[in-house]
Amino acid sequence: MDIEAKVKQIVMDKLGVEEAQVVPAANFIEDLRADSLDTVELVMAFEDEFGLTIPDEDQERLRTVGQAIDYLKEKLG
Amino acid sequence: MLSFHAKFSSFGSSVPKKILNNFDLEKIVDTTDEWIRTRTGMFERHIASETEAASDFAHQAAVNAIESSNVKYKDIELIIVATISGDHPFPSTACIVQKKLGLKNIPAFDVSAGCTGFVYALDVARQYVENGIAKHVLVIGVDILTKITNWKDRNTCVLFGDGSGAAIVSRAEASDISRIIDTKIDADGSQGDLLIQQAGGSRMPASHASVDGNLHTVYMEGNRIFKNAIKSMYASSEELLRRNNLSVSDIDWVIPHQANMRIIEGLADKMRVPMSKVIVNIEKYGNTSSATIPIATDEAIRNKKIRRGDIILLTSFGAGLTWGSILARY
Secondary structure: OOHHHHHHHHHHHHHOOOHHHOOOOOEOOOOOOOOHHHHHHHHHHHHHHHOOOOOHHHHOOOOEHHHHHHHHHHHHO | OOOOEEEEEEEEEEOOOOEEEHHHHHOOOOOOHHHHHHHHOOOEEEOOOOOOOHHHHHHHHHHHHHHOOOOOHHHOOEEEEEOOOOOOOOOOHHHHHHHHHOOOOOOEEEEOOHHHHHHHHHHHHHHHHHOOOOOEEEEEEEEEHHHHOOOOOOOOOOOEOEEEEEEEEEEEOOOOOOEEEEEEEEEOHHHHHHEEEOOOOOOOOOOHHHHHOOOOOEEEOHHHHHHHHHHHHHHHHHHHHHHOOOOHHHOOEEEEOOOOHHHHHHHHHHHOOOHHHEOOOHHHHOEOHHHHHHHHHHHHHHOOOOOOOOEEEEEEEEOOOEEEEEEEEO
8 A cells, every 4th residue: 555545544544534535635633623632643643654753843744634645755755 | 689579568549529520620711521521531630629738648548558458557668759749849748748647767758750750659669679678668649730730721721630649569478479570660851841840949939920920830742742651651561561571461451640541542552452451530530640540550459450460550651751660460
């Protein structure tokens, strides 16, 4: 499974949203109704899934589904 | 050189009578029962009155622990109190508890490790017992954080409750199945600013400005603490299991620090421990800091969940940053 598909699956599992909602522009908090702890849990799930550490200062860069995918592609590329 | 084994003789606890629930908090700050429940898992917390302080509950928890053991008051050879909200900056709360218990000619001191305090104090008590210096150590976790809470900050004031829990750590006899198997404590001072009471010490003594600025209250960067908490409790717990050749399935009960339901669930998920094996009472007490683990353990023993011979894992995380775990056969 590629990075994009894995990210979408994690977002669906963690936030309980439908696949159709998980578009690149979707903002976790504003569009997918995540609370601040959900966003931390998402980052931790990405870390576990992809075997990397995402520093706290980078977390600000992961506000949307697309930003998360781009960030992970950049780090894992 | 290990001479003896240490064990838990008993636990005891004590909390204030006054209860504040989420609906009461709705009247104090801009929050809702739903907001608090979904983010913390809390509903009620016990709150000390104006005239009550840490040693009042520490003393009662100690009495309850002693009374439910075979240990006599005069057999206690050391008192260690874990607290960050003692009666006074000095003397130590341990010395005040010693006075209240009427004990003389034994050492007594406090340990400061935030919410990990009780785990730190148990690690210290274990050394005294295993080295043969003391046969019975009274270990108490007590915090009255509601007295150093910023009641205008809706992100933190809903989190804390008051109370105390105690344990008697004793030398295990050869016939005992109970013993403390292993302990692991750790710290990372470089992240200390994430969770801090800024004023009241020598860096920033009490002044009109420090009081007006609410600097004597708990400051916390919740999101960063959240992530650190899960990772570090997982790390010390896994380390204890690994070096004792145990697996998660060998554990009967995990008693985690009760700071946030979602931290507890995150930890259980990461450890792959079913929630049915995790002791949780956060709904009734909130975060009582160094008291959460002994209160939860005492309650689970009295409810006959934890029984003699069960393998228990205590794990905590707190200001410092500090964290640690205790592996024991109760």
